[in-house]
Amino acid sequence: MRLRHPDGQTVHLAYGTNVHPAEDLDGIVAQLGTYATPMRERLGTDLLGLGLWLSAGVAAELAADGTARRRLRRELDARGLEVVTLNGFPYGAFHAPVVKRAVYFPDWADPARLRYTLDLARILVDLMPDDAARGSISTLPLGWREPWDGPQSARVGQALDALAQGLARLEALTGRAVRVAFEPEPGCVIENTLQATVHLARVDRRRLGVCVDLAHLACQWEDPVAAVQRLARAGLAVVKVQVSAALEVADPAGAREVVTRYAEPRFLHQTRTAGCRHSYDDLDEALASAEAGGEPWRVHYHVPLHAEPEPPLRSTTPVLRAGLGVLVGGPVAACDHLEVETYTWGVLPAERRPQSPRELAHGMAAELAWTRDTLHDLGLKE
Template identity: 65%
Template sequence: MRLRHPGGRLLHLSYCTNVHPAEDLAGIVGQLDEYALPIRERLGSEVLGLGLWLAAPVAEAIAVDGGARRRFRRELDVRGLEVVTLNGFPYRSFQDPVVKQAVYHPDWTTPERLRYTLDLARVLADLLPDDAARGSISTLPLAWRHPWDGARAAAAAFMLDELAAGLADIERRTGRVIRVAFEPEPGCVVETTGQAVAALSGADTDRLGVCLDLAHLACAWERPADALRALGRARVPVVKVQLSNALETDDPDALREYAEPRFLHQTRNPAGGAADDLDEAFAAGLPGPWRVHYHVPLHSSPAAPLATTAPLLRDALGELVGAADAACDHFDVETYTWGVLPAAQRPRTPGQLADGIAAELAFARAELCGLGMSA
């Protein structure tokens, strides 16, 4: 969906398709018909934005086949769908029965991660709407925090230089600007805004910046205003915002039904206590209150004593779009955990999942319009 900031900037609001498991082009087109079209119809929107996820094999295949890219663009156009942002964090197999720490591999010390991201950039350059100012790709925050040493840090710095050079080459050849956004996440080399500033020190920040995932920001117990001030002082751009809510509670026992085997649910308390997953937090007796990296639907209000970090999301949106100009123009709803929610909350049919995603997008649109954006 498209919104207009009072200052004139066009804002793009999308939903991230990493919630769907398809990893080949035919499957991706099928999921457009099964989910994206019904979502667009439920919202009554002329155009629906997708934060598209392409697994590495399909990204590689399309990147070298201009005809395939043009055909895919037509498939989007005829359905009233558009793509300005890609999720390049999961490499493949993101909806497998067990993902956990595998999602951080290959990391930014490897040529595989560089190739994948540049493949995505080549694809996105041809998918971008003609009037889009730029495209964005979100990616992992370098690597999981261990093992990490000087040699791996140097390898990652080299890959980031190569990435910036590759993006510049794509711009020269296509005329389209593609920026890559590194997404701070608990447990990774880059967990916080300060670590993001350090990691991108000396990098080409015309092409590289930060993806601000609001659930991750909440789990780091960072205040949106402080985070954005730090990024602004360092001239590190917010390339993309992932609209997401984490779980929060003063009573950790209330979270036991959320422990599940597919995704990692990093858990943090405001005193600096940390666990890499819910099971570990329970075993360690981590004192509350807890915030848990568990993306829950934006519009949901779990029963007390559970809550979500929606107040932080609202604060962040106010900071991001409340000034004379918006600090970011790509907003992607990224709730990928629908399939692992507790049974009573889990959609059972494609129609129910489409209903849930549409409700999230309606929530996000209403929040932004309440801050002065026009639809």
């Protein structure tokens, strides 16, 4: 979905396909027909954007096979779908029964992460529409914070230099530019925008930048305006925005019965009390802690954007709106790649979980419609 910013830029809005479990080309093509086409039709738009997730296995196959890349591009074109951004955070098995910390491996100290990301870049230059200004890939914020030592940091520095060089060679070969965006997340080496300015201080600013996930920003209790201004002062581009909302619990003691239904075994749900005075690596740890009960919580649990969770819980959509306001609501758009990334539909409490592919497609379309309306309110037009 494309919108026009008042400054003349095209802002691309997509939905993140890491909500789907397919990890081979046939499965990816099948999910286009099951979900993406019905969503496009329901939204009444001629063109729907995808933030495509490709596991490392299928990425390696596609990067090595131009025929397969052309097939995927034809399948996208035939359905009125376009890809300018890829979600390169999960390496694989993102819908295994238990994911938790495994999603942070391999990290950027492991050469496998560099190979995977450059494979994605090679694929993206063939999937991007001809008139796209550039492509983007979001990736993990270097790695999980523990253990993290000097040798790992040195290997990461070398990997990021090699990444920038690989992207430069790809652009010279194809004429298409791709940027990679590191996504701060609670519990990781880069949790917030301040740490991003430190750990990314020496990177190639033309090709590497930051992905601002608005749910993660909320969980770290960052002010969106201050966060974006901090990145701008450091010269770090906001390459991509994950349009997402976290779970907020104003009174954890009073909401204990309801919030317990969100503690589930697949994904990690980092929990922070107000101002990050107390930090927990998962929701069940916060629920078990006596010291966590007296202050509001924000929980890394991506909730549907268009529907508030059941009271007394709420979502961090006010932070989301403020973030979009500072990023694309001003006279100049600070970012042109937006991706709605609610990957948790399948682990929502049973009464709020879609019961069929049709219900899931309708829910995701409603999220995109909500986001489109929010962007219209900020002055963007289709």
